[in-house]
Each structure stands twice: as structure tokens, then as C-alpha cells.
Amino acid sequence: MTAVSVTDWPIPAPRVIGQFGAFAIETSYDAAVAAYPTVEAPSIPMPHGRSPGRNAPPTVEKSVWRAAQRFIDVAVASLAGRTGPDCVRNAMSDAAYLEFCAVRRTLLQDSDRPGWAKLSSVRPTTPEKVELVAVLKGARRDRALAAVKEMRGGQWWCTRFLLV
Secondary structure (H helix, E strand, C coil): CCCCCHHHCCCCCCCEEEECCEEEECCCHHHHHHCCCCCCCCCCCCCCCCCCCCCCCCCCCHHHHHHHHHHHHHHHHHHCCCCCHHHCHHHECHHHHHHHHHHHHHHHHCCCCCCEEEEEEEEEEECCEEEEEEEEECCCCEEEEEEEEEEECCEEEEEEEEEC
């Protein structure tokens, strides 16, 4: 046990700063951080879907991924016959719409109506163009959907639509 005499008081300690119940010690981490200027770190695009790995292609922003997922959801509802093909008409070029109608006709003739689709990959080919790949879960077998979307006038347009 250590004996402390009256002459040792007050014990030298860091001064406590506090206001409205929030306390910090002068030598705390907050004081050390405040001594350095803040620099905004550049945003890092987060990968969606599979882990990108070491030699992976560049990833897309979350808003692009979500727009692709919404497009695939609406397209699958039309491919399954739950909605008409006109639901996706406003988001497709004429050539892509013809490809989409051919895929829809093929699925309806096979009596293999898809239940749902999972977006597997969204890869940028140029800053204004992305390629989508989705797995289409059918009643009898699974298939893959591929689409190419381009940014035109602030809106994503589907320019190719394929059933693999």
C-alpha cells in the first residue's frame, strides 16, 4: 500500500472539460484528433453481389445496382405473365423490346413461367453503359438473363435483352 501525504495533493492529472453532461479529458483521443486538420477521404465504391477479389473489374454505385434490380423485377413480372409487356416498354429501345417480346413468347410457349430472378452481376463497360446478368428461377429449370443498359438523357435505357 502506498502512503500519500497532504503535500502531494492535488495530484497532477489532465484537466476534465465538460459541457451538458459530455465529458472529455484534454489528453484524450478527441483532443488529439482536433489538433489535426480534417481531410475528406475519397469515396470508395462498394462491391455488390459477389466479392470482387484481387483482379476484379470496377464496381458500380449502389444507385445503379438498385436501378438494375428494379428493372429486372419488372421484367420478370412481365416474363411470367403477371403484367403485360408494355410495363417495360418505356425503358427499352425498339430493338431491345423486340428481343424482350421474343424471350417472353419463348417462356410462355415452354410453360416455364419464372418465379423470381436474382441479379448476379452489374458490370460497367463505359461510364454510360452497364451489363446486367440475372439468374431466372423457372418452374422446371433455371436460366440466365443478360441485358445492356445505357444512360441516355438522365435515364437508363435497355438496349439489349437476351435469354441465355
